[in-house]
Amino acid sequence: MQPDNSSFDDSRRLLADVALAAGTGNALRIRGGNSKPFPGREVDGIDIDTRTHRGIVSYDPTELVVTARAGTSVAELNALLAENGQMLPWEPPSFDGNATVGGMVATGLSGPRRPYAGATRDFVLGCRVITGEAKHLRFGGEVMKNVAGYDVSRLMVGSFGCLGLVTEVSMKVLPKPRATRSLLLELSAADVPRKLRAWRDAGLPITGASHLDSWLHVRLEGGKDLVANSVQEIGGEELESAFWDELRDQQLPFFADHRPLWRISVPQTAPLTPLPGSVLLDWGGAQRWLKSDEPVDVIRADAAQLGGYATCFSHKADVEPFHPLPGAMLSLHQRIKRQLDPRGIFNPARMYTAL
Template sequence: MAEQDRTQELQAALEQALAGDMPVAIRGGGSRAHFNLAPGDNPLSAAAHRGVIDYQPDELMLRVRAGTPIAELETLLAAEGQRFAADIPQPAEHSTIGGAIACGWDGPARPAGMSLRDTVLGCRMLNGRGQLVSFGGQVMKNVAGYDLSRLQVGALGTLGVLLDVSLRLLPQPECTENRSFTVSAAQLPDWWEKLRALRPLLRASCFVGTSGSVDAGGLMEGKLHLRLSGRKSALKAALQKLGGEPSAFDWRALRNLRHEFFSAPQLACVVLPHFAELDIPLEETLIDWEGARIWVPNGDGVALQRAAAKRGGFVRVLRGPTLPVANGAGDWPRRIKDAFDPRGLFNRELFNTYFGGGQACR
């Protein structure tokens, strides 16, 4: 694995941008730019800032530079029988850990406690004053008070240049099994309730309606797929009661947004509180997170946003026309932005699109 510390180069480039009052578009591997996430002009690339700084398998902790490809880290962890404590999407082989932190997306295992935000223990970054700052630590007990490291998850690079991050790890499960069930959209509420009894063995669930994409084997159409992991004896007992058919569902393709379902010209993600119902044809969607996340291809984003808001949820358009910024967060995004980046240099376009609330970043 290549080891390259580009901290001084990144800091020098940022100081030059500050001197000229030039906006900075922070970029990583670029694997997410086609999902309405192109940061803008005047790029500052952190992709070459890569490598493992500290890996302690016995402590289940990894500290790594932001430009390190996730695929390389997965290979490193697998050799020690370990994995990330989060289900981290990687839309391409060159997707970086810094880009994953910035986007803040979670894979289908989030309901099982595998949240990216909860995995981040600490980070180092360059703020909008050109200062090198550190937050959090490298073990859970060091994380106290305002956890500003986790604030970087989903910030889209609008708060600073992420240099390195410390992450919590987990052992690989002893056994993993996949099952599928023929289920109609009308039966889904009962199934989401039923799945609660499968915890903590349940790792992911996914339903694709009868109008959704179908893979080469015809395995997805009108089926609910489940992924269970844990001790072999516990899985055997659970599967005897659960039934279903063995499934060859491609969970990696779902996690990485690389299944053909995600190739739709327009794609929106609706996130809802558990057991909330959305008045749209579920037969045309892909649903995971035990019903809390609904992927809608080629839908009306404004109508989806309105419907989701009534139920306490939100919508994020990954591909297609962007939505007006929801202002339910008040002025908090602006106040946080001003604290980290008082001159508004970082990823201005992304901030105005996703957090601006009608108040454009200068």
């Protein structure tokens, strides 16, 4: 598929802006739709807006590959894929249609389907990146393959713009399921792991499992007969599919709570130990959203005890938004940043003060 009339290659302007910043030493605050100012600190720098660099560069539905510029909205990309019966498998949030492809890659956020289909970095095939020396480089390609050294295209996923400015991304897509049904069951949180294990062992096609306020929300996707039979086995009430979009985009009433929002990431097998606040379980319990006023040390200690880590999704000036890194890991991050952004102009301190 060729680019549509709304496509525009604004890479020259982006390169010029980066070259100017590199020459003057001014920091740059990379922004697209500004739909995800969280997690991370607010960046003190000059805005460099990617939204004018937009459009679908190429799309071959038969090859299940799409390439889009960074300023393209996720909603636009989803609509194009849906026309061809396809989807982004990791279900990235669109946040009222403002999220962009560049921000989708930079944050690496995934929706409810993530533990059953894969994460953002599992489907990124390649990208183009403007480095801190104002070089426009291409990494990876449009086919899955192993590479020696750093896989830079996947390093960009979840880097929050600290390593470079992503201008273009090639992604693997998948067919949409033939049937989708969602169910609501009254169930205690303590019984969720047992139920999910039993359904998984029985081969039920679960692609969403979230628990809130004594209710388990389950999504089934796959062939029509398999989904219908699974519905009969699970039982419960019919649930509107909009629930998963609202969960993905943090629009459920749970997220309106005034207390700070924390994302607790733990192993799938971690026990359901009580956390200090209101909890919404997603990813079958591997992702736990927490609304709490408790001190950061308490929350992170609880997360560590479960074998995981805690990320603050609310702007708090006195809190490191991301879980502190061990010394060796932080040193590795610093070396990678020096290679790609030697002048430190891209989103300084967005993730850690030492970056």
